Amino acid sequence: MARAISTQRRVWLTALAWTIGFLIFFPILWTFLTSFKTEGEAIASPPSFLFFDWNLSAYEAVNQRSDYPKHFFNSVVISLGSTVLGLLIAVPAAWAMAFVPGKRTKDVLMWMLSTKMLPPVGVLIPIYLLFRDLGLLDTRIGLVIVLMLINLPIIIWMLYTYFKEIPGEILEAARMDGALLWSEIFYVLTPMAVPGIASTMLLNIILAWNEAFWTLTLTAAKAAPLTAFIASFSSPEGLFYAKLSAASTMAIAPILILGWFSQKQLVRGLTFGAVK
Amino acid sequence: MGSITLKQVTKSFGTVDVIHPIDLEIDDGEFVVFVGPSGCGKSTLLRLIAGLEDVTSGHIEINGKDATSIPPAKRGLAMVFQSYALYPHMTVRKNIAFPLKMAGLDQAEIDRKVDEAARILNLSDYIDRRPGQLSGGQRQRVAIGRAIVREPDAFLFDEPLSNLDAALRGNMRLEISELHQTLATTMIYVTHDQVEAMTMADKIVVLRDGIIEQVGAPIELYRNPRNLFVAEFIGSPKMNIIKGSVADNMGAPTIGVRPEHIDVSTSEGSWKGTVGVSEHLGSDTFLHMEVDGVGMVNVRADGEIDLHHGDTAFLTPQETKIHRFDASGMAV
Numbered sequence: 001m002a003r004a005i006s007t008q009r010r011v012w013l014t015a016l017a018w019t020i021g022f023l024i025f026f027p028i029l030w031t032f033l034t035s036f037k038t039e040g041e042a043i044a045s046p047p048s049f050l051f052f053d054w055n056l057s058a059y060e061a062v063n064q065r066s067d068y069p070k071h072f073f074n075s076v077v078i079s080l081g082s083t084v085l086g087l088l089i090a091v092p093a094a095w096a097m098a099f100v101p102g103k104r105t106k107d108v109l110m111w112m113l114s115t116k117m118l119p120p121v122g123v124l125i126p127i128y129l130l131f132r133d134l135g136l137l138d139t140r141i142g143l144v145i146v147l148m149l150i151n152l153p154i155i156i157w158m159l160y161t162y163f164k165e166i167p168g169e170i171l172e173a174a175r176m177d178g179a180l181l182w183s184e185i186f187y188v189l190t191p192m193a194v195p196g197i198a199s200t201m202l203l204n205i206i207l208a209w210n211e212a213f214w215t216l217t218l219t220a221a222k223a224a225p226l227t228a229f230i231a232s233f234s235s236p237e238g239l240f241y242a243k244l245s246a247a248s249t250m251a252i253a254p255i256l257i258l259g260w261f262s263q264k265q266l267v268r269g270l271t272f273g274a275v276k
Numbered sequence: 277m278g279s280i281t282l283k284q285v286t287k288s289f290g291t292v293d294v295i296h297p298i299d300l301e302i303d304d305g306e307f308v309v310f311v312g313p314s315g316c317g318k319s320t321l322l323r324l325i326a327g328l329e330d331v332t333s334g335h336i337e338i339n340g341k342d343a344t345s346i347p348p349a350k351r352g353l354a355m356v357f358q359s360y361a362l363y364p365h366m367t368v369r370k371n372i373a374f375p376l377k378m379a380g381l382d383q384a385e386i387d388r389k390v391d392e393a394a395r396i397l398n399l400s401d402y403i404d405r406r407p408g409q410l411s412g413g414q415r416q417r418v419a420i421g422r423a424i425v426r427e428p429d430a431f432l433f434d435e436p437l438s439n440l441d442a443a444l445r446g447n448m449r450l451e452i453s454e455l456h457q458t459l460a461t462t463m464i465y466v467t468h469d470q471v472e473a474m475t476m477a478d479k480i481v482v483l484r485d486g487i488i489e490q491v492g493a494p495i496e497l498y499r500n501p502r503n504l505f506v507a508e509f510i511g512s513p514k515m516n517i518i519k520g521s522v523a524d525n526m527g528a529p530t531i532g533v534r535p536e537h538i539d540v541s542t543s544e545g546s547w548k549g550t551v552g553v554s555e556h557l558g559s560d561t562f563l564h565m566e567v568d569g570v571g572m573v574n575v576r577a578d579g580e581i582d583l584h585h586g587d588t589a590f591l592t593p594q595e596t597k598i599h600r601f602d603a604s605g606m607a608v
Contacts, residue, residue, distance in 0.1 A: 167359065167361065169357050169358075169359050169361040170361045170362075170363065170364075172328050172348075172355075172357070172361065173355065173357060173361035173362075173363075173422075174363075174374070175327075175328065175347070175348040175349050176326060176328075176348055176349070176353065176354060176355040176432075177349075177354075177374050177375035177378055177422065177426070178349045178350075178375050178378035178379055178426070179349055179374075179378050180347070180349050183378060187374070188363055191363075191365040191366075192363075192364060192365055194365075
């Protein structure tokens with residue numbers, strides 16, 4: 001009975017887990033609660049937790065002052081666009097590195113990862129100048145490209161690890177069955193890697209959705225996504241916590257809901273039963 | 277049509293030579309078995325023929341045409357893998373249909389051929405299941421089904437039965453042999469199991485360390501092994517190898533006698549020995565005997581023989597069935 005855990009211990013562990021979970025979740029909860037307060041209540045000391053005058057005035061003010069649908073649409077285009085473009089490049093790249101590795105494959109992978117260690121601000125000036133000269137400043141296509149590039153190493157790494165787990169013999173079987181390269185990738189590899197591709201895709205959408213550095217520095221008005229929408233409520237006249245919270249809640253809600261619904265897809269395994 | 281010719285084919289991985297120059301002719305419709313201990317290069321040789329590995333030098337001809345640089349998808353060969361390598365996300369029907377889909381056949385034609393293959397292989401009841409819901413034997417049949425629908429020029433089998441239990445292995449061995457009778461297509465079969473080699477092959481290729489030791493019909497290899505390695509590898513239980521003065525008296529530095537070519541008597545014979553372990557199988561009895569001046573000798577005796585541990589018995593090797601080898605291990 002080495003694995004038996006006493007009831008008392010179980011209660012303690014459960015309580016501890018819930019406490020940690022609550023602590024992590026608290027800032028989001030607080031933002032959510034604050035968004036339903038008036039500006040006065042939002043900065044009241046001591047703060048009221050649940051018993052305040054719930055109202056939607058902050059949301060009304062936010063919607064009057066800015067164009068949420070436009071920012072939302074920009075965020076969707078930028079995160080989906082950069083993800084799809086990234087996958088189109090990363091799937092063949094990860095295929096090559098997982099199934100026909102060369103002498104330098106490991107080095108290339110490490111080099112790609114090392115680019116993530118550089119602070120983005122280090123390349124701000126060259127990228128800004130490139131964007132200016134190419135007319136990409138404040139365009140959605142520009143942001144799609146730059147976010148795809150900064151997330152590409154992560155996408156390739158994730159897909160590479162998933163592909164590594166797919167038995168090579170299945171791909172060889174496809175080759176013997178007459179599948180040329182693209183048929184092999186399209187009909188055999190990709191369907192088997194669906195859980196891996198789906199979780200990579202979701203992670204990348206979240207990363208792109210939340211990316212603030214490039215989206216704030218490379219946009220002004222036209223292509224500004226929800227990050228710029230939130231930032232616009234931290235103004236020189238001071239912080240309006242209720243409005244800022246309302247804007248944040250509206251910005252993170254879509255991605256939270258997406259994450260909630262795609263949980264199942266992320267953990268489903270398909271490869272079982274293929275070999276042995 | 278399915279003749280395959282290897283001309284001076286070699287394969288090296290880095291500085292390691294896995295296949296030394298090999299020449300081999302495989303005729304249309306032949307059942308050829310590559311056999312040898314693990315690491316002898318038999319699987320590599322099969323993968324070279326399949327095109328899954330590139331040859332380092334030499335040429336591979338299929339149906340008289342140079343196929344050395346043709347990709348596997350275009351060689352017109354089908355392969356059955358040790359791990360079955362079924363597509364886990366496809367049903368049995370789609371697995372079997374895959375090569376036909378790749379060949380660009382129309383749907384009606386694909387359905388007809390898949391149904392036909394499923395019927396031949398008794399898979400009709402499982403046609404809509406996925407590989408994960410099938411037993412080992414059923415998966416093996418799906419893998420074979422996927423190979424036969426395309427009517428390839430030749431089938432390549434890479435140790436297809438080694439993941440199955442003994443009883444199923446016997447059945448599948450028969451099924452594959454029957455399939456060969458029915459289809460009359462060239463088959464190349466890799467195994468380390470000499471029983472599979474002996475029972476299924478028209479022609480056995482014995483490999484060791486990337487070199488062909490001998491090529492021939494099973495019975496020819498059994499009767500006339502070219503050297504000690506083949507003599508010991510082919511035949512079960514293994515041939516008894518005897519050296520020293522006993523061998524010298526019989527006219528060679530080394531002699532070999534198969535266990536089934538030794539007569540046992542309780543009263544008289546050339547060699548006197550003591551029974552160690554005796555295995556009574558019913559049909560046969562395997563005696564492991566310690567023989568004075570010779571050493572350990574295995575004997576295959578009658579199933580009803582009444583000899584047990586510690587008994588004394590006399591052995592006489594059948595004179596015409598004795599194999600003689602020179603000092604370098606070659607048959608004389």
